[in-house]
Amino acid sequence: MELEFSETFQQELPSTYLKFLKKNPKGTEIKISGRYDKRIWNMMSEEDLLKRWTMNGVGEAANYECLKLYTHVQGENIEDLYAHSAHFGRVKLDRVARGFVIGHENGDYLYIDPECSFSLWAYYHDGGEITKISGSFDKFLKSKKSL
Template identity: 70%
Template sequence: MKLEMNTTFNRELPVTYLKFLNENPDGCQIKNNGRWDKRTWNMFGKAALLERWEMKGVGEAANYECLKLYTYIQEEVGEIAYAPSLRFGRVKLERVAKGFVIGTENGDYLYLDPDCSFSVWAYYHDGGEVTKISGSFADFYKTRKPL
């Protein structure tokens, strides 16, 4: 999988994900049929990715970078440097904060992890846990079910 620099987000992103964004400019829903996740994710289009919002007392971020706000709270409240992972032990919060959020479902976030070959992970907002869902966006997209 070759990566491309995307000038909109000023970072490298997988070509398969950029192609997906171009084909789904308004976003879409993806029913995942993977081994570790069988939910329907609301995938962001470009405009939604760039939409900014504020978390009171923490700061402001675009949707694609919102994990930095959640991990900041985790560090401040829990004074911990790791997010528990359902299958991988612990993941450093600084790594989670760099995640590129691509979708949401019931308050949880689906994101690409640039420190792990842009694998696809889920961040569970109510407990701060994370789990790896797929080794790549291409594999994640292949396991989807048609809606």
């Protein structure tokens, strides 16, 4: 997997994902039928990723970094708290908070986890649980179905 430093987001991201952003300037939908997750993800455009919003009583963030707000709600000391994954056990909340959100569906978020080889995960807002969706953005794109 090739990584590329993004001046826009000031971090390394998979080059395939950055190319995908450029090819889809208005965002797009991707239908997947994965092992643990079947749904249509609304993939955000660069403009959507950068939009800032406020979570009352918690703080402000851009869409791509919104998991830091959600994990804050789960616990004040996120270094010692965990998100649960039915298939992968416990994952520290501070790791989830650093995830790079790329899409959403029905209040849940699709994110890239830079601490797990830039794999793709889903964050379920209802209970704060997570699930690994794909080992990489490349594999995720290969698993998509035509709409």
